[in-house]
């Protein structure tokens with residue numbers, strides 16, 4: 001069956017003043033300013049709001065002498081937030097600019113016909129290419145699908161057998177080269193971070209990586225056009241990422257929010273820091289000590305926003321369960337074993353809704 005796909009950018013450029021009803025979130029999911037904290041670096045009313053600021057961790061280029069203090073900071077951020085920024089991460093800063101620039105150029109300088117040459121297959125989940133959420137029959141009987149105010153381009157980048165740059169834009173001329181280089185550098189950083197996270201949980205350095213196996217990596221460039229009704233819509237609905245670890249960069253337009261202690265906190269843009277988001281499989285492997293981070297994107301009425309998310313997932317054949325070292329008499333297993341392929345299928349059949357997919361795996365105590 002063919003489903004209707006509307007490009008949000010075309011809607012935005014048509015200068016509408018209201019949004020079509022499919023984009024209107026139910027009242028409980030709308031961004032409500034009273035629950036949103038700016039995450040700004042200033043102190044609010046003279047009070048220390050450190051617990052509301054997303055941690056920024058200097059990796060000191062993975063310098064051995066700093067490892068212990070870095071590991072401690074990472075452990076704390078994983079327990080409290082499931083998300084943190086890293087600086088001095090070893091990725092060339094020009095490469096961060098280059099991927100933002102080629103991504104923006106694809107969305108803003110190519111005609112719609114050109115972009116549609118790379119359209120995702122609307123009938124298969126997670127297909128590579130240019131996409132927008134589409135109207136499908138509601139995944140659960142009593143739920144209606146609300147559309148995201150977002151267009152995106154998804155690239156399959158690793159393992160190398162999945163990487164086919166001929167499926168990616170040809171314009172600008174360096175697009176394919178930049179995405180390939182970016183993929184390689186993000187893989188290296190994700191491996192090193194999983195090592196530090198393992199150590200911070202008192203596991204051997206290679207533990208989480210061994211549980212995940214070779215990475216399946218996807219890079220999604222998201223483009224959120226200006227929206228006439230930011231009060232009614234979401235750029236991307238609340239979810240946690242389903243794989244192991246996501247590395248995200250954004251431009252200078254705020255929009256990403258993380259849920260912390262029931263508050264939605266805006267992640268302040270830091271163009272040269274990389275945001276680490278722990279995803280569901282890391283929560284399972286660490287037996288819930290690391291929490292996967294629930295996040296969403298809001299819209300604004302004036303400026304388009306761009307982000308680049310690099311997902312690192314297990315292969316579908318991998319079975320994931322809590323690390324044996326973290327399952328003890330006093331802290332029994334909190335999740336049953338799950339095949340990653342089954343996890344992904346159930347995620348797509350139910351659709352994201354906060355953390356309901358991982359919560360369904362919880363063993364009640």
Ligand SMILES: O=C(O)CCC(=O)C(=O)O
Nearest residue numbers: 220222241256297307309
């Ligand atoms: O645009 C963002 O900042 C968030 C993107 C995201 O969460 C995702 O693609 O899973």
Ligand SMILES: [Fe+2]
Nearest residue numbers: 239240241295
């Ligand atoms: Fe996400």
